[in-house]
Amino acid sequence: MAIVPLPRRPLDPSDISGDVSGHTSGDIPCDAPGDLPCEAVRQWYENDLGWATVPGTPVHLITGLRFDVLDVPAEAGFAALRHLGPIPGPGSPVALRDGRLWLLVAAGGAEEVPGLLEWLDWGDLDLDLTAVGTGGHIEAPAPAGGATGRGGMREGAGSQGAAVWLRPPEPGREVEASLPTMSALGGAAGTPDLVRVVDTVATHCHRVRLRRASTGPSESQPLAFS
DSSP states (O other): OOOOOOOOOOOOOGOOOOOSOOOOOOBBBBTTTTBBBBBHHHHHHIIIOOEESSSSSOEEESSSSEEEEOOOOOOHHHHHHHHHHTTTSOOOOEEEEEEEEEEEEEHHHHHHHHHHHHHHHHHTTTTOOOOOOOOEEEOOOOOTTTTTSSOOOOTTTTTTSSSSEEEEEOTSOOOOSSOBBBBBOOTTOOOOOOHHHHOOOOHHHHHHHHHHHHHHHOOOOOOOOO
């Protein structure tokens, strides 16, 4: 099924709440684990990874350029990752913030998600699944290798407060090669299939929704994640 992407528009910095004046003094803490200065966080993303950020504090990453994001409840996201096994990845970044799991997918993927959900017969359900793409942004998790490290994270980590990387991006490595994409669009060899990822995530979002409707939210259990 051919899905025509929506027209792209540039990010309006006024969409970011808080200070968007461009003032990013190096001694301003970024509300991230370890209280790293915002300028250090910004330089790690812009210089080490080549990811665009929005002026202001705290640091936000622009989506729709190098990657898009699937934003799902953490309980559903962890269940989906267990089901997918080594997909997405290895190396496909995943972050956690305030009980929400962020799965990075290929740029342009967010525009495909509504059509995929309809095609997969999920379109009429409230799944609490959103896709952030062109014109959007996410809070920048603390740089990997500093406050967060990698691997061994528990499901409860990052459930409140600042965003953290569960599977961080690696400087010097092109993130695009590891991100789920539409196979028909000519993704790199071995790139995870976006259709499978979206269907799996939607399935677990629906299961969590039904379980919470009948029994209430369940307590998260520890999970080693790498």
